[in-house]
Amino acid sequence: MDVHIADFNSVIARYALIVYTDPLGQSGCIMQHALSIHDGQPALAEGIPVTGAVIKNLMQLNAVKSLQFLPTHLVALGVNSMAWVEERTTRPLLFGGALDKAVAALDGRPLPQPRLLFVVKQGRFSVYALRGQERPTAETKLAFAPYYNIFSSHEICTGSMRKPAQMQPGDIPAWMESFFYSNFVKPADSNKRWAFSGTYRELWDAASAAGEFKDEWLVDTNLTLGQVIGGN
Incomplete structure (x- = not known):
């Protein structure tokens, strides 16, 4: 698998989220893989299930930058x-x-x-x-x-x-x-x-x-x- 690690102003890619599905692309799961560098090449660690804590961390990063107005109805x-x-x-x-x-x-x-x-x-x-x-x-x-x-x-x-x-x-x-x-x-x-x-x-x-x-x-x-x- 080719993995590209982007470095924007010293931002380091630490994890990857990969979606696994059945052959029809329907049922499946999301796994979190730690990223590391070996001999100058990126490598994925063994995956672990995505938890609520992971989602919370994503929300605290740049995933949500502003509040959204919600209409009363x-x-x-x-x-x-x-x-x-x-x-x-x-x-x-x-x-x-x-x-x-x-x-x-x-x-x-x-x-x-x-x-x-x-x-x-x-x-x-x-x-x-x-x-x-x-x-x-x-x-x-x-x-x-x-x-x-x-x-x-x-x-x-x-x-x-x-x-x-x-x-x-x-x-x-x-x-x-x-x-x-x-x-x-x-x-x-x-x-x-x-x-x-x-x-x-x-x-x-x-x-x-x-x-x-x-x-x-x-x-x-x-x-x-x-x-x-x-x-x-």
């Missing part, structure tokens, strides 16, 4: 993961190609939306609905998001959706656009995602007439926010 942030709240608003929904002709007629019509919780985690994009106005906590119970194209896992069927490449707080508007500017074609599972007594078209007509999507029309899941952001 962001409720959780991790590596390639984040969760945020989208407050009640009125947005057009796209139903181009919807199998239900009555629903398809709503295409592009601005409609009141419920309060929502979006979660991007390890490449998976999920959505839930929220009751009330309070900032959600780990104990907050989540409801089904009342939309087509949502699987029973609450993951969004992305289809032709253009998901942003980045998962940073500043990218939240782009993730929102990727969701709301996709076409809602049909239910992705057999779960009834709304408690309204009428049809799906009648649900949105009622929300439009009321000027809001009422909390009483939401259906509870058996999940809390803590379970969603803390699970695998």
Whole structure:
């Protein structure tokens, strides 16, 4: 293995972190190897598992040089993961190609939306609905998001959706656009995602007439926010 040790103003490379994976590049681990020089050539010592102490040391070096502003609607942030709240608003929904002709007629019509919780985690994009106005906590119970194209896992069927490449707080508007500017074609599972007594078209007509999507029309899941952001 060729190892290049960079020396910038007497900065010395002391360790290397190497990612080991299976042949498919999926499951694996990260090992830390001490670097040394033998006969003028760099050499790697036997690897040891990366620990929390190693990560802490990296954070204390130049890995993080400044604080990052976190918007108030962001409720959780991790590596390639984040969760945020989208407050009640009125947005057009796209139903181009919807199998239900009555629903398809709503295409592009601005409609009141419920309060929502979006979660991007390890490449998976999920959505839930929220009751009330309070900032959600780990104990907050989540409801089904009342939309087509949502699987029973609450993951969004992305289809032709253009998901942003980045998962940073500043990218939240782009993730929102990727969701709301996709076409809602049909239910992705057999779960009834709304408690309204009428049809799906009648649900949105009622929300439009009321000027809001009422909390009483939401259906509870058996999940809390803590379970969603803390699970695998």
